[in-house]
Amino acid sequence: xxxxxxxxxxxxxxxxxxxxxxxxxxxxxxxxxxxxxxxxxxxxxxxxxxxxxxxxxxxxxxxxxxxxxxxxxxxxxxxxxxxxxxxxxxxxxxxxxxxxxxxxxxxxxxxxxxxxxxxxxxxxxxxxxxxxxxxxxxxxxxxxxxxxxxxxxxxxxxxxxxxxxxxxxxxxxxxxxxxxxxxxxxxxxxxxxxxxxxxxxxxxxxxxxxxxxxxxxxxxxxxxxxxxxxxxxxxxxxxxxxxxxxxxxxxxxxxxxxxxxxxxxxxxxxxxxxxxxxxxxxxxxxxxxxxxxxxxxxxxxxxxxxxxxxxxxxxxxxxxxxxxxxxxxxxxxxxxxxxxxxxxxxxxxxxxxxxxxxxxxxxxxxxxxxxxxxxxxxxxxxxxxxxxxxxxxxxxxxxxxxxxxxxxxxxxxxxxxxxxxxxxxxxxxxxxxxxxxxxxxxxxxxxxxx
RNA sequence: GUAGUCAUAGCUCAGUUGGUUAGAGCAUCGGUUUGUGGUACCGAGGGUCGUGGGUUCGAGCCCCAUUGAUUACCCCA
Numbered sequence: 001x002x003x004x005x006x007x008x009x010x011x012x013x014x015x016x017x018x019x020x021x022x023x024x025x026x027x028x029x030x031x032x033x034x035x036x037x038x039x040x041x042x043x044x045x046x047x048x049x050x051x052x053x054x055x056x057x058x059x060x061x062x063x064x065x066x067x068x069x070x071x072x073x074x075x076x077x078x079x080x081x082x083x084x085x086x087x088x089x090x091x092x093x094x095x096x097x098x099x100x101x102x103x104x105x106x107x108x109x110x111x112x113x114x115x116x117x118x119x120x121x122x123x124x125x126x127x128x129x130x131x132x133x134x135x136x137x138x139x140x141x142x143x144x145x146x147x148x149x150x151x152x153x154x155x156x157x158x159x160x161x162x163x164x165x166x167x168x169x170x171x172x173x174x175x176x177x178x179x180x181x182x183x184x185x186x187x188x189x190x191x192x193x194x195x196x197x198x199x200x201x202x203x204x205x206x207x208x209x210x211x212x213x214x215x216x217x218x219x220x221x222x223x224x225x226x227x228x229x230x231x232x233x234x235x236x237x238x239x240x241x242x243x244x245x246x247x248x249x250x251x252x253x254x255x256x257x258x259x260x261x262x263x264x265x266x267x268x269x270x271x272x273x274x275x276x277x278x279x280x281x282x283x284x285x286x287x288x289x290x291x292x293x294x295x296x297x298x299x300x301x302x303x304x305x306x307x308x309x310x311x312x313x314x315x316x317x318x319x320x321x322x323x324x325x326x327x328x329x330x331x332x333x334x335x336x337x338x339x340x341x342x343x344x345x346x347x348x349x350x351x352x353x354x355x356x357x358x359x360x361x362x363x364x365x366x367x368x369x370x371x372x373x374x375x376x377x378x379x380x381x382x383x384x385x386x387x388x389x390x391x392x393x394x395x396x397x398x399x400x401x402x403x404x405x406x407x408x409x410x411x412x413x414x415x416x417x418x419x420x421x422x423x424x425x426x427x428x429x430x431x432x433x434x435x436x437x438x439x440x441x442x443x444x445x446x447x448x449x450x
Numbered sequence: 451g452u453a454g455u456c457a458u459a460g461c462u463c464a465g466u467u468g469g470u471u472a473g474a475g476c477a478u479c480g481g482u483u484u485g486u487g488g489u490a491c492c493g494a495g496g497g498u499c500g501u502g503g504g505u506u507c508g509a510g511c512c513c514c515a516u517u518g519a520u521u522a523c524c525c526c527a
Contacts, residue, residue, distance in 0.1 A: 141527090398483085
């Protein structure tokens with residue numbers, strides 16, 4: 001007899017964990033709604049043609065593929081195919097890798113119905129066939145918000161406000177919002193005259209946090225850059241306050257190219273739209289982000305008092321819907337990683353202690369006739385918004401009270417022969433141990449007053 | 451794909467240089483108390499020591515293989 005198990009990198013969420021997860025999800029959802037975002041849900045699985053090629057070669061490797069249904073090997077002659085060319089013949093669907101590509105797919109399919117700028121939020125699980133480790137799962141939830149159909153930097157500014165509101169409401173105050181601009185990175189790589197290596201270089205400098213400046217330099221030189229070129233790249237990597245003086249200094253160091261102009265223009269506009277309110281915001285030259293489709297401002301939120309990767313990220317993508325045939329739609333989106341936010345809040349003990357009980361009142365029935373007496377009373381309490389349950393057996397009172405303790409229920413109403421005869425219920429506070437008799441008719445009023 | 455660590459009761463873990471019948475806490479169930487819990491006391495059930503092979507008079511412990519978990523790298527939330 002083997003013990004049951006779940007696939008690696010997946011988790012069960014029991015009631016206590018769900019209460020906390022819902023707390024995070026509800027907080028994020030309310031903030032999204034307060035900025036006018038509308039909900040969207042898309043299927044867990046997408047056609048592989050929708051998913052492949054959107055996340056780079058590495059990302060394609062991480063797609064979970066779903067075998068076709070039925071006798072999918074019937075017409076396959078195994079001599080003709082190797083393991084790679086066989087895959088597209090037996091698998092046409094895959095689990096979604098993120099929520100952004102499904103959004104693009106949805107917008108293209110429904111372009112006549114959506115009103116631009118289209119602001120949607122989406123909170124659903126995504127799957128990656130990754131090696132799990134701390135803070136990394138194979139099934140995890142993303143909480144995205146995106147705006148499609150406008151180039152306005154107001155969106156970037158809104159998202160920075162959203163970050164501040166969400167983390168402030170969650171009580172998570174030790175964090176940094178890091179911003180950068182994809183075209184700023186491109187301009188620097190142009191200046192060093194190594195544009196052919198742009199992608200590899202972004203991956204290297206993204207690791208600056210972890211491997212340090214020397215580590216970055218070593219990897220750049222290993223890539224084939226000379227000392228001057230790597231120095232140019234390194235000069236950009238410092239993290240600094242997001243203000244006009246620093247922006248100007250960067251501008252002087254950049255070449256006079258289209259990329260540089262666009263990046264500086266965007267960042268200056270964003271600074272103005274934030275009206276100098278840049279608390280928590282840092283300009284981080286080493287922020288690159290892996291996803292291929294980003295083309296403008298990129299954002300990331302990192303907790304500062306806990307060793308954890310980014311807990312949110314996002315950025316602007318100029319032409320995501322273009323791959324599905326709808327050109328000229330610019331978008332920007334962010335995504336909260338609630339699994340990591342949960343881990344951080346758990347580590348910092350930030351979850352509120354109250355609100356963890358799922359039931360307020362437990363009816364304890366001493367004999368069968370007490371059920372008929374209790375059920376209408378319980379219904380009345382429920383109609384008044386009091387979370388009420390009736391213990392379903394006439395077990396020993398000890399056992400019923402044990403149940404109440406295990407579920408952190410504050411009030412027990414004990415219903416037995418004497419109580420029913422006199423219409424006086426024994427009401428016990430399980431925290432203080434105090435018990436009193438209360439008139440049957442006064443019960444609802446009593447709990448309403450609490 | 452690469453490397454390290456680990457695997458003993460439902461859970462968290464002890465288990466001495468290899469030595470008799472593998473232990474504890476928590477949880478569960480029963481009792482002290484037939485209607486009063488969260489504190490106390492007594493008791494019970496629960497194990498192919500991940501799996502397979504090897505060394506040995508003898509293996510939870512040593513060796514090999516395998517599976518799984520976990521951490522780090524790559525990449526990413």
